[in-house]
Amino acid sequence: MQLKQTRMSTQLMIRVLLHHGWLSLRRAHYFGRSMGIKLLMFFAGLIFIWYLYMVGMMLPGVLQSVFPWKPPHEAFFSLLVYIYIADLAMRLLVQKVPRQLVRAYLPLPVSRKTLASYILIRSWFSLFNFYLFALLVPLFIRTLLLPFSATAFWSALLGCFLMGGVNHALVMWIKTWPSGKIVTIAAAILIATAGVLGGVVYPGQFMDFSASIGDGFIASDPVVFMLPLMAIAMLQWISKKGLLISFYDWGGAFSSTGPAGSTRLEKRFAKVPVHGPFWELEWKLITRNRRTSAGVRQWPLVIIGVPAILYFAPGESIAQYMVMMVMIAGGYGFYHLQYSFSWESRFFDMIASRNIDVYTFILSKYYFYCLLGLLQVIPMLALLALARPEMVFPMAGMYFYVTGPVFAFLLNTGVGNSTRIDPNKKASFNLEGTSGTLFLTIFATMFSIIFLMTIAYFLPLPIETGMSLLTGLTGLVFIMLHRQWIQATAAKFNRKKYHNLNKYREKQ
Amino acid sequence: MTAIRIEQLEKKYGEQFTLDINELFFDAGSLTGIVGNNGAGKTTFFRLLLDLVQPTRGRVITGRQSVAGSNHWKSFTGSYLDEGFLIDFLTPEEYFYFTGRLYGLHAMTVDEKISKYSRFMGGEVVGQKKYIRNLSSGNKQKVGIVAAMMVQPRLLILDEPFNYLDPSSQIFMKRLLREDNEARKTTMLISSHNLNHLAEICTRIILLEKGRIIKDLSLPGDDLRDVERYFSMQAD
Numbered sequence: 001m002q003l004k005q006t007r008m009s010t011q012l013m014i015r016v017l018l019h020h021g022w023l024s025l026r027r028a029h030y031f032g033r034s035m036g037i038k039l040l041m042f043f044a045g046l047i048f049i050w051y052l053y054m055v056g057m058m059l060p061g062v063l064q065s066v067f068p069w070k071p072p073h074e075a076f077f078s079l080l081v082y083i084y085i086a087d088l089a090m091r092l093l094v095q096k097v098p099r100q101l102v103r104a105y106l107p108l109p110v111s112r113k114t115l116a117s118y119i120l121i122r123s124w125f126s127l128f129n130f131y132l133f134a135l136l137v138p139l140f141i142r143t144l145l146l147p148f149s150a151t152a153f154w155s156a157l158l159g160c161f162l163m164g165g166v167n168h169a170l171v172m173w174i175k176t177w178p179s180g181k182i183v184t185i186a187a188a189i190l191i192a193t194a195g196v197l198g199g200v201v202y203p204g205q206f207m208d209f210s211a212s213i214g215d216g217f218i219a220s221d222p223v224v225f226m227l228p229l230m231a232i233a234m235l236q237w238i239s240k241k242g243l244l245i246s247f248y249d250w251g252g253a254f255s256s257t258g259p260a261g262s263t264r265l266e267k268r269f270a271k272v273p274v275h276g277p278f279w280e281l282e283w284k285l286i287t288r289n290r291r292t293s294a295g296v297r298q299w300p301l302v303i304i305g306v307p308a309i310l311y312f313a314p315g316e317s318i319a320q321y322m323v324m325m326v327m328i329a330g331g332y333g334f335y336h337l338q339y340s341f342s343w344e345s346r347f348f349d350m351i352a353s354r355n356i357d358v359y360t361f362i363l364s365k366y367y368f369y370c371l372l373g374l375l376q377v378i379p380m381l382a383l384l385a386l387a388r389p390e391m392v393f394p395m396a397g398m399y400f401y402v403t404g405p406v407f408a409f410l411l412n413t414g415v416g417n418s419t420r421i422d423p424n425k426k427a428s429f430n431l432e433g434t435s436g437t438l439f440l441t442i443f444a445t446m447f448s449i450i451f452l453m454t455i456a457y458f459l460p461l462p463i464e465t466g467m468s469l470l471t472g473l474t475g476l477v478f479i480m481l482h483r484q485w486i487q488a489t490a491a492k493f494n495r496k497k498y499h500n501l502n503k504y505r506e507k508q
Numbered sequence: 509m510t511a512i513r514i515e516q517l518e519k520k521y522g523e524q525f526t527l528d529i530n531e532l533f534f535d536a537g538s539l540t541g542i543v544g545n546n547g548a549g550k551t552t553f554f555r556l557l558l559d560l561v562q563p564t565r566g567r568v569i570t571g572r573q574s575v576a577g578s579n580h581w582k583s584f585t586g587s588y589l590d591e592g593f594l595i596d597f598l599t600p601e602e603y604f605y606f607t608g609r610l611y612g613l614h615a616m617t618v619d620e621k622i623s624k625y626s627r628f629m630g631g632e633v634v635g636q637k638k639y640i641r642n643l644s645s646g647n648k649q650k651v652g653i654v655a656a657m658m659v660q661p662r663l664l665i666l667d668e669p670f671n672y673l674d675p676s677s678q679i680f681m682k683r684l685l686r687e688d689n690e691a692r693k694t695t696m697l698i699s700s701h702n703l704n705h706l707a708e709i710c711t712r713i714i715l716l717e718k719g720r721i722i723k724d725l726s727l728p729g730d731d732l733r734d735v736e737r738y739f740s741m742q743a744d
Contacts, residue, residue: 016606020595020597020598020606023597023598024597027597027639028597101595103592103593104592104593104594104595104596105595106558106559106560106593107558107560107582107585107587107589107593108582108607108610109579109582109583109610109611110579110582110610111579112577112579244577248560248561248562
C-alpha cells in the first residue's frame with residue numbers, strides 16, 4: 001500500500017499536540033493520587049493567589065506611605081521595570097521549556113516547524129505569565145479603575161501582560177538556543193548589570209523611565225504596546241530557528257552532565273568511618289539526578305537570597321517574619337527529604353538483599369542532611385549577621401527545628417514511600433517520587449510552626465526571642481533523641497520491606 | 509532500486525567516538541541486520557538515518573532527498589528505537605490511533621491492524637486500561653514495534669527489537685518481519701546483539717566495530733562463521 005501524506009493540517013496538528021500536553025499534565029503521576037491530595041493542591045494554589053491578592057489590596061497604602069509625594073499608581077509604575085527585572089531573573093531560574101514531550105514525535109510524520117510552533121505556543125500556558133495578575137487586578141482596580149477609567153485599567157493590564165510576555169519570550173529564546181549556557185550566563189550578567197544600574201547608579205532615571213511606561217499604559221499610547229509586541233514577535237521567531245537546531249540535541253540520547261566517575265569530594269566522603277559509604281551514595285544520588293542536581297546548584301542562591309529578602313523587605317512586620325518561618329519549616333525539609341526513600345526505589349532489592357544495617361543506613365542519611373543543612377546555614381547566618389542581626393537567632397532556631405522534628409517526621413513518613421522516581425525527569429511541577437503522605441507531611445510541618453508562633457505570642461518575651469527559644473529547644477530535644485526515633489524509623493522500614501518491594505515491582 | 513544511500517557519513521562525539529561510513533546502499537525490499545558489540549555505533553547510525561542527530565559530515569538520502577532538516581521521509585518511514593520514543597501518558601490504543609492518523613489511516617483501519625498483531629501483543633497490551641508508562645518493558649517494546657509496523661511503511665527501522673521479548677514473541681516477531689518483507693517489499697533495517705535472530709531472517713548482515721563497517725555479508729551465500737569468529741575473538 002502506498003502511504004498517503006499526513007492529512008493533518010499544521011493547525012490541527014498543533015491542536016492535537018496541545019491536547020497531548022494537557023493529557024500529559026492531567027495524567028501525570030502526581031494527579032493520579034487521591035482526591036484529598038488534589039484538594040490540598042487546589043487549596044495551596046488558592047492560598048498563593050489569595051496571598052498575591054492581599055498584597056495587591058494592601059499595596060496602594062504601602063506605596064502611599066513610602067512615596068507620599070506620588071499617587072500610588074505612579075509610585076507603582078516607577079517600580080515596574082524593577083519588578084520585571086526580578087520577574088525575568090526568577091523565570092531564568094525556574095521557568096522551563098515544555099520540551100519533555102517532543103522526543104517521541106521527532107521520528108513521526110510531524111513537521112519540525114510544527115513541533116517548534118507547538119512548543120512556543122504551549123510555553124505561553126505557564127503560570128509565570130499569569131501569576132502577577134492576582135496582584136495587579138486588585139491593585140489596578142483601586143488605583144486606576146476607580147479614579148481613572150476602565151480603559152486605563154485594561155490598558156495597564158495589557159501593558160503588564162506584554163512586559164511579562166517579553167520576559168517570557170526572552171527566557172524561551174535563552175533556553176531553546178543551542179548554546180543555551182553561554183546565553184544564560186550573558187543574560188544573568190545583563191540582569192545583574194541592569195539591577196545595579198537601576199538600583200544603585202541611576203535609580204532616579206530608571207524610576208522616571210519606568211513611570212513613563214506606566215503613563216503610556218494609562219494614555220493607551222500605541223508605542224508602549226507596539227514595542228513589546230515587536231520584541232515578542234522577533235524573539236519567538238529567533239526561538240523557532242533555535243528550536244529547529246536544538247531538536248538534534250533532544251532527539252539524541254539524554255546528555256549527561258559530564259564524565260561519570262567518583263569526584264574527589266565523593267572519595268573523601270567514602271573515607272569517613274561507618275557513614276562514609278552511605279554519604280557517598282547519598283551525595284551521588286542528589287548530584288546525579290537531573291531533578292535534584294538542579295536543586296543543589298541553587299544552594300548559593302538560597303544562601304544569598306534569604307538574607308537579601310530579609311534585608312530589602314520593608315519594615316519588620318510580624319506577617320513577613322511569619323511567612324518566612326512557615327516557608328522554611330515546610331520548604332527546607334521538603335527541599336532535602338521530599339524524595340527520602342524514593343531514591344532507593346531503583347535499587348531497593350539490592351538494599352533488601354544485602355548485609356546492610358537499616359538503622360545505620362537511616363542514621364547516615366540523617367547525619368548527611370544535617371551536615372548539608374549546616375553547610376548552608378552557617379554562611380547564611382554570617383550574611384544575616386550583617387544584613388538583619390536580629391534574625392540570626394530565629395534562623396538558627398529554625399535550623400534546629402528543621403533538622404530535629406521536621407527531619408524526624410519526614411524520614412518516618414517517608415519509609416512508606418513506594419513511589420519510584422525517574423532520575424532523568426527534571427520538570428519542577430512533576431513531583432513524581434514524592435508520595436501523598438510526604439506531601440501531607442510538608443503541610444503538617446508548615447502549620448506546626450504556626451502553632452509554635454501562637455505559643456510564642458503569649459510568652460512574656462519579644463516574639464522573635466520566644467520563637468527562637470521554642471524552635472531551638474524543640475529541635476535540640478529531637479536532635480538529642482535522634483538515635484531513639486531513628487531506631488523506631490528503622491523498625492518501621494523493616495516492617496514495610498515486603499510491602500515496598502511489592503509496590504516497587506508493580507510500578508516497574 | 510536503492511532505498512537508502514549513505515554518502516561519507518561521519519558523526520563525532522568528542523574525541524571518544526566516531527561513526528564513519530564512507531559509502532553504503534540499501535536496496536529497496538532488502539532486510540538488513542546490523543550487528544556489533546556495545547558501542548559499535550548501531551544506535552547512532554539509526555539516529556542519523558532518522559535525522560535525530562546531526563552528522564558531522566556527509567548525508568543520508570532516502571526518497572531522493574537528504575533526510576537532514578526535511579520531513580519527506582517521515583511519511584514512508586516507521587521506526588522504533590527505545591521507549592523514550594513512546595508517548596507514555598497515552599494508552600496503547602490512543603497511541604495506535606494517533607500514529608495511524610499521522611500516517612493517514614482511519615480508526616477502522618487501525619482497529620484491523622491492531623487485530624492483526626493481537627497474537628503478538630498477547631492480550632496484555634490492548635484493552636488493559638493502562639498507560640504505556642505502566643506497561644512492562646516487553647509490552648512497551650511490543651507497542652513501539654506494532655505502531656511502527658502497522659502503518660505499513662516502505663522503510664522500517666527497528667533498534668534491538670528482540671530485547672525484552674519472551675521467546676514466543678521473538679519467534680512471532682521474526683515471522684511478522686519476514687512476511688511483511690516478502691509481501692510488501694518493505695526495506696528493513698534491524699539491529700540486534702543476537703546474530704542467530706538476524707541470520708534467520710536477514711538477506712544481508714553488516715558488522716560494525718567502533719563506528720566502522722568491518723563486514724558486509726549477503727545471505728544466503730557468504731559465510732556467517734566469519735562474524736561468529738569475530739565475536740569469539742572479541743571475547744577472548
